[in-house]
Amino acid sequence: MARFEYAPAPESRAIVSLRESYGLFIGGEFVSTIDGRTFKTISPATEEVLAEVTEAGPADVDRAVAAARQAYELTWSGLPPKERGKYLYRIARIVQERSRELAVLESLDNGKPIRESRDVDIPLVAAHFFYHAGWADKLEYAGYGPAPRPLGVAGQVIPWNFPLLMLAWKIAPALACGNTVVLKPAETTPLTALTFAEICQQADLPPGVVNIVTGAGEAGRALVEHPDVDKVAFTGSTEVGKQIARACATGPRKKVTLELGGKAANIVFEDAPVDQAVEGIVNGIFFNQGHVCCAGSRLLVQESVYQEVLASLQRRLATLRLGDPLDKNTDVGAINSAVQLAKIRELSDVGEAEGAQRWSPPCELPVKGFWFPPTVFTGVSQAHRIAREEIFGPVLSVLTFRTPGEAVEKANNTPYGLSAGVWTDKGSRILWMASRLRAGVVWANTFNKFDPTSPFGGYKESGYGREGGRQGLEAYLDV
Amino acid sequence: MSALADTQPLSGTSLRGFLHGLPGVDQVGAEARAAMLASRSIKTTAKAWALDTAISMIDLTTLEGQDTPGKVRALCAKAKRPDPADPTAPQVAAVCVYPDLAHVAAAELAGSGIHVASVATAFPSGRTSVDVKLADARFAIAAGADEVDMVIDRGAFLAGDYQLVFDEIAAVREVVADSAALSGSAGRARLKVILETGELVTLDNVRRASWLAMLAGADFIKTSTGKVTPAATLPVTLVMLEAARDFRESHGRQVGVKPAGGIRTAKDAIRYLVLVNETAGEDWLDPRWFRLGASSLLNDLLMQRTKLATGRYSGPDYFTLD
Numbered sequence: 001m002a003r004f005e006y007a008p009a010p011e012s013r014a015i016v017s018l019r020e021s022y023g024l025f026i027g028g029e030f031v032s033t034i035d036g037r038t039f040k041t042i043s044p045a046t047e048e049v050l051a052e053v054t055e056a057g058p059a060d061v062d063r064a065v066a067a068a069r070q071a072y073e074l075t076w077s078g079l080p081p082k083e084r085g086k087y088l089y090r091i092a093r094i095v096q097e098r099s100r101e102l103a104v105l106e107s108l109d110n111g112k113p114i115r116e117s118r119d120v121d122i123p124l125v126a127a128h129f130f131y132h133a134g135w136a137d138k139l140e141y142a143g144y145g146p147a148p149r150p151l152g153v154a155g156q157v158i159p160w161n162f163p164l165l166m167l168a169w170k171i172a173p174a175l176a177c178g179n180t181v182v183l184k185p186a187e188t189t190p191l192t193a194l195t196f197a198e199i200c201q202q203a204d205l206p207p208g209v210v211n212i213v214t215g216a217g218e219a220g221r222a223l224v225e226h227p228d229v230d231k232v233a234f235t236g237s238t239e240v241g242k243q244i245a246r247a248c249a250t251g252p253r254k255k256v257t258l259e260l261g262g263k264a265a266n267i268v269f270e271d272a273p274v275d276q277a278v279e280g281i282v283n284g285i286f287f288n289q290g291h292v293c294c295a296g297s298r299l300l301v302q303e304s305v306y307q308e309v310l311a312s313l314q315r316r317l318a319t320l321r322l323g324d325p326l327d328k329n330t331d332v333g334a335i336n337s338a339v340q341l342a343k344i345r346e347l348s349d350v351g352e353a354e355g356a357q358r359w360s361p362p363c364e365l366p367v368k369g370f371w372f373p374p375t376v377f378t379g380v381s382q383a384h385r386i387a388r389e390e391i392f393g394p395v396l397s398v399l400t401f402r403t404p405g406e407a408v409e410k411a412n413n414t415p416y417g418l419s420a421g422v423w424t425d426k427g428s429r430i431l432w433m434a435s436r437l438r439a440g441v442v443w444a445n446t447f448n449k450f451d452p453t454s455p456f457g458g459y460k461e462s463g464y465g466r467e468g469g470r471q472g473l474e475a476y477l478d479v
Numbered sequence: 480m481s482a483l484a485d486t487q488p489l490s491g492t493s494l495r496g497f498l499h500g501l502p503g504v505d506q507v508g509a510e511a512r513a514a515m516l517a518s519r520s521i522k523t524t525a526k527a528w529a530l531d532t533a534i535s536m537i538d539l540t541t542l543e544g545q546d547t548p549g550k551v552r553a554l555c556a557k558a559k560r561p562d563p564a565d566p567t568a569p570q571v572a573a574v575c576v577y578p579d580l581a582h583v584a585a586a587e588l589a590g591s592g593i594h595v596a597s598v599a600t601a602f603p604s605g606r607t608s609v610d611v612k613l614a615d616a617r618f619a620i621a622a623g624a625d626e627v628d629m630v631i632d633r634g635a636f637l638a639g640d641y642q643l644v645f646d647e648i649a650a651v652r653e654v655v656a657d658s659a660a661l662s663g664s665a666g667r668a669r670l671k672v673i674l675e676t677g678e679l680v681t682l683d684n685v686r687r688a689s690w691l692a693m694l695a696g697a698d699f700i701k702t703s704t705g706k707v708t709p710a711a712t713l714p715v716t717l718v719m720l721e722a723a724r725d726f727r728e729s730h731g732r733q734v735g736v737k738p739a740g741g742i743r744t745a746k747d748a749i750r751y752l753v754l755v756n757e758t759a760g761e762d763w764l765d766p767r768w769f770r771l772g773a774s775s776l777l778n779d780l781l782m783q784r785t786k787l788a789t790g791r792y793s794g795p796d797y798f799t800l801d
Contacts, residue, residue, distance in 0.1 A: 003761040004528065004752065009520035115518065275721050276508030319757045328520035425503040445505050 028207025071208025111334030257465025262418030266296030417459025585623025710740025739772025
């Protein structure tokens with residue numbers, strides 16, 4: 001037994017009051033479905049049913065888009081920009097006030113550790129609303145002409161990995177620019193979006209400006225293909241992103257932004273600050289159980305420090321604490337769904353079958369729920385599927401390189417291009433690498449750092465368009 | 480001699496080359512890691528264990544111009560029985576005083592198992608001749624100190640004269656090695672080397688100074704004198720713990736770590752224990768390998784200890800002053 005055993009320190013669930021069932025949030029109120037069904041959302045850590053949620057049908061989506069259109073025509077587009085800003089500030093403040101509740105709910109529904117939902121997700125949600133609130137009445141200075149116009153109704157489909165944060169990335173800029181929104185959260189993580197609907201009510205946001213329709217792929221398809229949607233924003237898999245691009249290309253003219261998958265290289269040079277690089281590797285791939293599109297899932301280590309870095313990494317991984325997402329000391333939580341767990345298992349088995357060496361620290365997995373231990377594959381080559389395909393789980397593939405040129409070649413040798421990390425004490429090398437890496441974000445001596453002022457988005461099959469920063473406004477303006 | 484054997488290959492330019500060849504420390508990353516570990520939530524049984532362990536790791540310190548034999552005797556009484564109302568409260572690890580009062584502490588603590596630590600080598604600035612520094616250390620040991628807390632020559636370190644710093648530490652190490660002969664006690668005294676990280680400023684310097692001290696024969700590396708701000712911080716201690724961990728890996732010898740100065744609350748102390756646990760590992764979670772240089776910290780630990788046991792806070796007047 002360990003000398004210093006941390007006693008359980010669970011965050012209380014009492015702050016969250018869930019309804020038994022939720023309707024759809026359309027026109028400022030929760031309404032029953034017209035042609036949909038219901039489904040249950042569960043906690044991935046315990047498989048406990050949390051609430052019953054509506055699976056919207058096409059008529060529901062139609063109704064939501066109509067409500068958004070009406071709000072756009074009648075209220076939102078006519079509002080003085082500074083009034084839009086006030087609503088966004090108000091939402092940001094309510095998010096802060098209810099941050100503990102939102103963090104607990106996010107961890108319950110998603111399975112991510114409370115430390116991350118409390119210290120990363122929710123503070124960033126508030127930051128996105130604050131940041132975009134500031135833009136609302138300053139759009140003429142954003143570089144898109146003297147009076148940039150909104151697009152109209154935005155149809156937004158978001159993933160389950162950062163449920164409320166992805167909502168904020170979508171809704172905050174859309175509203176700041178004067179659009180109205182129909183948003184579909186992921187089917188496994190609808191609860192914080194539904195609580196956000198309550199926040200919109202609390203903020204007295206005019207009815208129809210934000211509409212939330214829950215459901216799965218069918219509802220998402222109905223939304224993005226809806227003829228009265230002017231703008232489609234999607235974050236999720238490359239496969240679905242391609243379907244959306246196809247659908248929107250043949251339909252009426254729609255502005256589309258896609259933020260899709262990634263297989264980021266985290267590149268460690270021999271002069272890197274090793275202890276911090278190891279932290280960066282851990283944060284790059286085990287943050288949020290690796291359910292991060294920009295995760296540093298390919299570690300590229302210079303051969304001259306390979307043994308040292310690997311030994312440090314393995315020693316560090318032995319201290320990771322996996323378990324109850326609501327325990328304040330948990331580092332690695334639950335895999336979001338049985339489907340995702342099966343995918344991670346499948347690709348990991350493929351990694352082994354293809355000849356890579358699999359390693360995990362000693363780590364006890366809970367019996368109930370969906371769990372996967374932090375896993376490191378060594379002896380991986382560019383040809384292995386685990387070096388090419390997005391696993392979207394806590395699985396790291398370790399490769400080596402000899403020269404900076406080789407590092408760039410290997411890093412870019414992927415159909416994706418969302419992010420990359422460079423670890424070196426040499427400033428000139430950081431700049432040299434950053435100008436050659438084909439990735440939307442290049443982190444230097446850090447990883448998985450996000451800020452609303454910084455544009456985020458991909459190259460190649462990681463999508464197009466940017467979110468955040470001045471650049472992110474373009475996606476919601478008619479320019 | 481045998482203890483110094485692992486330090487042999489390095490001297491002059493190779494020492495410089497070695498220290499500058501150590502991996503750099505990214506300050507932003509180190510601070511982020513320390514801050515993350517500071518957010519660990521230590522409750523109930525873990526807290527009870529941590530409070531008692533922290534008490535047992537304290538070097539209870541008084542280093543004032545106004546110190547008197549009476550003050551030191553009072554401190555020693557507190558060291559032996561920190562909480563008069565609760566005999567289950569553990570003893571502290573050591574009492575730390577100036578050399579001229581070491582004999583008072585030695586007499587008071589005889590047979591208690593509590594160590595007598597004395598600062599030496601022209602503490603706190605270290606600005607005097609080597610002869611005086613060595614005499615200072617000899618005097619402390621002869622007076623009964625079995626732990627010597629020396630300061631390094633920060634000026635020489637910052638000027639890049641690593642060899643001079645190394646030689647001074649090694650010379651004090653020789654004095655300490657002879658301590659049995661000086662004091663007539665069994666076993667040699669242990670040497671703590673104070674880096675005064677508040678004057679070294681960068682974390683790269685902290686890492687280099689840590690390695691330099693360990694290579695020169697330190698039994699402990701210690702952050703600060705307590706006379707310079709900032710004194711001990713979590714990021715500095717993190718880097719020192721990493722150095723001690725890596726040094727044992729490469730040289731096979733375990734070196735202790737002692738943050739000192741500015742640690743005042745039980746919450747702070749527990750954060751340091753978490754840092755030890757998740758950086759150097761549990762081998763260091765022992766008074767032999769980790770100390771907290773402090774004075775007012777003890778009463779807060781005792782107060783939290785009582786709170787945990789009884790569920791109530793009692794006022795500061797229920798805990799003794801010294």
